[in-house]
Amino acid sequence: MDAEPRSARTVRLCALGAVALLAAGCASMPTHGEIRQVQGSQGVDSQVRVFGVPPADKAGPAEIVKGFLEAMTSDDPQLETARKYLTEDAAKSWKPGSTVTVLKSGLSRSPVTGEKDPDGPRWKVTGEKLATVDERSAYQPETGGGQYEWFLQLVQEKESRQWRIATPPKSLVLSESDFQRIYMPVNKYYFAGGSLVADPVYVRQRADPDSRMDPTTQTVQSLLAGPSNWLAPVVESSFPTGTELREGTKSLSYDGQKPLRVPLNEKAENVTQPQCRKMATQLLYTVKDLTGSRLDQVELLRADGKTSLCSVDEVAARTIAGRPRTPEYQYFVDNEKRLVRMKLDGVNEDQQARPEQVPGPLSTPVAFKVSSAAVTYDERRAAVVSDDGHGLYVVQLAGTGVMPQQPVLTSRGTGTDTLTAPSWDAAGDLWVADQDPQHPGLWRVPGGSGVPEKVQVAGLDGRKITSLKASADGVRIALLLEQAGSRKTLWVGRIERPEGKGGTEAVSVRELRPAAPQMADVTAMSWAPRGRLLVVGRESGGVVQARYMLADGSMVAASLPGATGLVAVAVAVSEDEAKPKPVVGYSADGIVWLPPGAQWRTVAAGGRAPVYPG
Structure with missing residues (x-):
C-alpha cells in the first residue's frame, strides 16, 4: 500500500471514526480497513466531522439523489461536495445556509411516477417537520405536525451526460440528530x-x-x-x-x-x-x-x-x-399554611434547615393562611394567595406594618378554579391568573399596588391558565395551559407594553409559542438563568423527567436526576450565575434541594409551593 492512499484513509477515519477512538487521537488510528460512508440520520456524535462523498462517474438518478441528501449534512467548506451533485447554474445560485428545516427523522425519497418530464426524472423528498431555523438563526418549533415536501428535478448535462439536480431545496434540510451535531x-x-x-x-x-x-x-x-x-x-x-x-x-x-x-x-x-x-x-x-x-x-x-x-x-x-440580585432566602408554605423562608447558606450536608416565618405582618398570629406566594426580587414584599384561593394580598416583609384588610384582586371561582400562584417580574409588576371558568383571565397589578389590569392573551383558544411565571426581564411569560382531557402544555408569550413606547393601549401577551413541544404533559416549570426554563413533565408514553429547555422550545441536553416525584420546582435567577443556587422542589418527602453537583436531599419535612424571589 503506497503512502498517499494510506494518508487519505487516515484523515477519513479521523473524521468519521467512533468517539471512543477520537479520544485517543488520530496518531494512533489504524491505516488499513474498510472505509464506510456515514449515513446522515445515524445520530453521529457532535464531535465527529462528516464529509460528503462526491458523485460517482455515470451515477444514476437514484444515486445522485441519495448522495446529495447525505452530502447536505456534511462539514465541507461551502458545502462543496453537495454542490457537485447540482447543475452548474444551481451550484452557483444555491444559498441554503440562511435557513434550516429540521425534520423529526431523515428524509424519505421516491421517484415521481405517472408523468414524463422532458428534462428528466423528478424525485419527491418528504419528512415530518420538527422546526425551522430562520434567517435570523431563530428556532421555531412546528406546532401543527406539518409535512416537508420538495421536488428534485434531475437533468442530464449535455457534454458530460452526467445526471445532476437542477432544483435543490431552498434551505438546508436536516434530521434532528444531524441538526444537533452541526448546530x-x-x-x-x-x-x-x-x-x-x-x-x-x-x-x-x-x-x-x-x-x-x-x-x-x-x-x-x-x-x-x-x-x-x-x-x-x-x-x-x-x-x-x-x-x-x-x-x-x-x-x-x-x-x-x-x-x-x-x-x-x-x-x-x-x-x-x-x-x-x-x-x-x-x-x-x-x-x-x-x-x-x-x-x-x-x-x-x-x-x-x-x-x-x-x-x-x-x-x-x-x-x-441590570441583573437580578442574588437571593438570600428560599421560600415555601409550611404545613401550618404560613409563608416561611430558609437562608440559602444555612444548610449543610449533615443537617436540615430550620425554616423561619417571614418578617412583617405575616409573622403575627392571624387567621390568614396562605396557599401560595411570590416574593419580589429585592425580598421586601410578598404576594400571597389566601388559603381558599380567592384573595391576592401584597404584604411588606420589612418593618412592622399591618396585614392588608382588602385583597388587591379577588376570584369568584369555586373549588380549585380560583387564583393561581402569583409571580413578580424585575420591574415590580405582579402577575396572576384567575381560573374561574365564568371569569377567566390573566391579570397584572402594576408595581404590585396599582389597579389590576386584565391582560389580553392572544391565542389562548379557550384553554385555561393553571400556572404562570413571568421572566425576570419582564418581556416574557411562561403559561401552563390546560387542554381537553386535563393535559397541560407549556407556552411562552411575549409581553408587550405599549405605554413604554408612548402609546395608550393596555399591556398584552402576544404570539404564544410552545416551550416544551416534546412533552405530552407538563406538571411544573420555572425560569432558570440565561433565559432557560426548567420543565417537569413526561413525553408521550414516557416517565416524568425534568429538563432544561430554551425559551424557543428547543431542548437543552442537561436534565435533572430523580424527577419522578416532583410536584413543583423552582430555580434561582440571580446576578451571580457563577455561583448557582440549589434547584428546589416539592415532593412527597417535603421540600427538597438539588445543590450543584450533588443529589436531591430533603431540607424541610412537609411544606409545599416552593419559590425563589420572582
Whole structure:
C-alpha cells in the first residue's frame, strides 16, 4: 500500500471514526480497513466531522439523489461536495445556509411516477417537520405536525451526460440528530428597559460553510444583525443600525489574558461612551459562554481595527445589564399554611434547615393562611394567595406594618378554579391568573399596588391558565395551559407594553409559542438563568423527567436526576450565575434541594409551593 492512499484513509477515519477512538487521537488510528460512508440520520456524535462523498462517474438518478441528501449534512467548506451533485447554474445560485428545516427523522425519497418530464426524472423528498431555523438563526418549533415536501428535478448535462439536480431545496434540510451535531444553541442579548434579555439562536459548531466564520464570530454577527423576529417588538439593540464586523473578520480569538477585541465598521464610529458601554455589555454577555477561557472584558475597536471605542469588564457589565440580585432566602408554605423562608447558606450536608416565618405582618398570629406566594426580587414584599384561593394580598416583609384588610384582586371561582400562584417580574409588576371558568383571565397589578389590569392573551383558544411565571426581564411569560382531557402544555408569550413606547393601549401577551413541544404533559416549570426554563413533565408514553429547555422550545441536553416525584420546582435567577443556587422542589418527602453537583436531599419535612424571589 503506497503512502498517499494510506494518508487519505487516515484523515477519513479521523473524521468519521467512533468517539471512543477520537479520544485517543488520530496518531494512533489504524491505516488499513474498510472505509464506510456515514449515513446522515445515524445520530453521529457532535464531535465527529462528516464529509460528503462526491458523485460517482455515470451515477444514476437514484444515486445522485441519495448522495446529495447525505452530502447536505456534511462539514465541507461551502458545502462543496453537495454542490457537485447540482447543475452548474444551481451550484452557483444555491444559498441554503440562511435557513434550516429540521425534520423529526431523515428524509424519505421516491421517484415521481405517472408523468414524463422532458428534462428528466423528478424525485419527491418528504419528512415530518420538527422546526425551522430562520434567517435570523431563530428556532421555531412546528406546532401543527406539518409535512416537508420538495421536488428534485434531475437533468442530464449535455457534454458530460452526467445526471445532476437542477432544483435543490431552498434551505438546508436536516434530521434532528444531524441538526444537533452541526448546530449549537447560543444566547445573544438585547435591552428591554434597563435589563438584558436572552435571545436564543443557533449557530454552526464549526466554521460556517458560507461565511467561513468561527462560532464566536457567527454569534457576534447574529447579534449585530438584530434580535429574532419574535423578540424584536419588545427589545432594542444599542448598536447603531448598519453596524457590522469590520470587513474580513472571520475569527474572534480569545487567549484568556487580554480583552476580547472586536473590530466594528464605520457605523459605530460616533457613539457616545454610555451607548458604547451598553454595546460592549451586550457583546460580553453574548460571547462569554463561547470562549474556552473565562471572559471578563470586551473592547470594541474602530474600523481601523486598532483604535479603541470603549471597553467594559464583567463587574461594570453586570451593573449595566441590570441583573437580578442574588437571593438570600428560599421560600415555601409550611404545613401550618404560613409563608416561611430558609437562608440559602444555612444548610449543610449533615443537617436540615430550620425554616423561619417571614418578617412583617405575616409573622403575627392571624387567621390568614396562605396557599401560595411570590416574593419580589429585592425580598421586601410578598404576594400571597389566601388559603381558599380567592384573595391576592401584597404584604411588606420589612418593618412592622399591618396585614392588608382588602385583597388587591379577588376570584369568584369555586373549588380549585380560583387564583393561581402569583409571580413578580424585575420591574415590580405582579402577575396572576384567575381560573374561574365564568371569569377567566390573566391579570397584572402594576408595581404590585396599582389597579389590576386584565391582560389580553392572544391565542389562548379557550384553554385555561393553571400556572404562570413571568421572566425576570419582564418581556416574557411562561403559561401552563390546560387542554381537553386535563393535559397541560407549556407556552411562552411575549409581553408587550405599549405605554413604554408612548402609546395608550393596555399591556398584552402576544404570539404564544410552545416551550416544551416534546412533552405530552407538563406538571411544573420555572425560569432558570440565561433565559432557560426548567420543565417537569413526561413525553408521550414516557416517565416524568425534568429538563432544561430554551425559551424557543428547543431542548437543552442537561436534565435533572430523580424527577419522578416532583410536584413543583423552582430555580434561582440571580446576578451571580457563577455561583448557582440549589434547584428546589416539592415532593412527597417535603421540600427538597438539588445543590450543584450533588443529589436531591430533603431540607424541610412537609411544606409545599416552593419559590425563589420572582
